[in-house]
Amino acid sequence: MPELPEVENFRSFVDRTSLHQKIEGVKLAKTDRLFDISAKDLIHILEGNEFESTWRHGKFLFIRLKQKGHLVLHFGMTGELYYHTPNEKSPKVYVLLIHFENGKNFIFSDSRGFGMMAWTQNIEEFIKKRGYGDDALQIDQDRFLGLFRKRKVAIKTALMNQHLLAGVGNEFSDAILFQTKIHPLSVSGKLSIDHLKAIFLVMKKILKEAVSYNADRNKLNHYFLLNQRKAGLVCPRCKGKTEFQTIGGRSSYFCPSCQERYP
Ligand SMILES: [Zn+2]
Missing domain, CATH: 3.20.190.10 (MutM-like, N-terminal)
Known part of the structure; x- marks a missing residue:
């Protein structure tokens, strides 16, 4: 997609x-x-x-x-x-x-x-x-933090909201949250500034790398959950099992053991 x-x-x-x-x-x-x-x-x-x-x-x-x-x-x-x-x-x-x-x-x-x-x-x-938001590759850190600090919805829902930030969808949002060890249902506005900064930096890194590979997903296998989207997979980090849940109307995958949920 x-x-x-x-x-x-x-x-x-x-x-x-x-x-x-x-x-x-x-x-x-x-x-x-x-x-x-x-x-x-x-x-x-x-x-x-x-x-x-x-x-x-x-x-x-x-x-x-x-x-x-x-x-x-x-x-x-x-x-x-x-x-x-x-x-x-x-x-x-x-x-x-x-x-x-x-x-x-x-x-x-x-x-x-x-x-x-x-x-x-x-x-x-x-x-x-x-009413589309800033482009995900163009947005700067201060603006990103300002927008996401205010949102009272799940961080995954906020990342996918094209009116807040344009360009990130279901699969890349899962990969970004896995990399930052943040549970997709964590409330955006409840995350610390350090967490939001980490999300911002990882988002830029993954998107830039994907662009440099002409969006060839096979070359992005080091980003777990980007291509392997299934419940019950072994998490490469903690050896726990991945779970599935519908979040923001979309099929979401995450590792409940090492992705921490903030209320
Ligand atoms: Zn894990």
Whole structure:
């Protein structure tokens, strides 16, 4: 499921493949998750246009168009990007297909349909209007501490709240809390400043490392609970057994023996 590192990987994929090429044709196959613009207007803006540059905020990817605004993509649970010559094995079902003048296709697919697509004139306005928090890689320590000290909810719920902090999701929040030995149900505002600082530093470390590996989870096996998500696993630290619980509506895994719970 795409979190910040995966979306950053999609961003660099667009940079490597799809910039500065004239758009010849556009097919919008699904419009039920298209926001802030009509299908007709979006097609009109895209045709004859070019992708100019990219930006990421949290789990949103913004593609700046040479003329007029930005295409916005959110990958939900199953969003994917493709760039290839037609006739190659390509997804039969997609949301958006862009045909470039060089003969290549850019495809945004989303099989489960939890992602979204939008268009915006201004990135800051888009983020502000929807109330998204600071990007998890951009936020500084003081701001992080200020926000998380005030929250009276479980730390895992706070970390996943995109309106507080944008980019961390279910799997990375479990890994961050395992690394810092903090139980996911600990109340954010009850944690000491040292605990919150540790969470902040570990979060930055894991996310940066994941980005540097192009979000290849196989290269992040040293972060327990990132790829091995199961109850009853042996904790590599204390040899206790991992447990499962639904927290903040999401399947959470943790080690109850060495992740301490603060009320
Ligand atoms: Zn343990």
